[in-house]
Amino acid sequence: MSTLRFPAWLSGVGLATLMSLTACGGDDASGEPGPGDDGQRDAGPPPAAASNPFADRVVSFQPGASAGFGQDLFPGVVLGPPRGEGSSAGSLDVLxxxxQGVIVLEFTDIAVVDGPGVDLLVFENAFTRFPETGVVAVSDDGVTWSEFPCDATNRPGGFPGCAGVKPVFSHPDNGISPTDPTVAGGDGFDLATLGVSRARFVRIRDSGANGYSGTSGGFDLDAVAVVNGVSLGSTP
Incomplete structure (x- = not known):
């Protein structure tokens, strides 16, 4: 079993190629790629072209008060790549x-594994001075969960451990890799923080410390992406 760290070339043409490989497995309303398999996972480099680094399925969604935005495009709106708008604007491709709404996502093509540095990226539509925090947890079986500590009240400290803090720069149209933590934006999570070696499920819970009004309250999920992963097709 070998660990895949998705490389920086997974952007622009590379991402378009990935979408074409996985499109045959997608059946969500948005047309975003679903789980796919071209039968060549172990045929050689580049490994990322045979694996979809984004969430494949929504297991459950329990909206909280002031939810609603994005539900007309659900579940596809939270599957596939992020559609960041940079440091001065938030994406509208969100849920x-x-x-305190909660969503659970599943990776069916690959699993997140503990590798060098950041293993998982969570993309919200935060932009400068407008964070909306969420609490992230991971699980390998969807039953037993490990939750990253999130200090949703510590604005001076940058809300340590929370998602929904950093702007998102990666977008399918701009060539910025969605799996490179140094350029993609979003918030990175290292499984080593929790002593977890592998995860196939990600749970995100609105922290309850955000603004709530209308139908767009709280944490706005754009996408999640695997940085360090292993193909489930290569495991027994």
Missing amino acids: SLGK
Whole structure:
């Protein structure tokens, strides 16, 4: 079993190639790629071309008060790559969780594994001075969860451990890799923080410490992406 760290070339043409490889497995309303398999996972480099680094399925969604935005495009709106708008604007390709709303996502093509540095990226539509925090947890079986500590009240400290803090720069149209933590934006999570070696499920819960009004309250999920992963097709 070998660990895959998705490289920086997974952007622009590389991402378009990935979408064409996985499109045959997608059946969500948005047309975003679903789980795919071209039968060549172990045929050689580049490994990322045979694996979809984004969430494949929504297991459950429990919206909180002031949720609603994005539900007309659900579940596809949270699958596939992020559509970041940079440091001065938030993406509209998102799902609002509402106050303490919870969503659970599953990776069916690959699993997140503990590798060098950041293993998982979570993309919200935060931009400068407008963070909306969420609490991230991971699980390998969807039953037993490990939650990253999130200090949603520590604005001076940058809300340590929370998602929804950093702007998102990666977009399918701009060539910025969605799996390179140094350029993609979003918030990175290292499984080593929790002493976890592998995860196939990601749970995101609105922290309850955000603004809530209308139908776009709280944490707005754009996408999640695997940085360090292993193909499930190569494991027994």
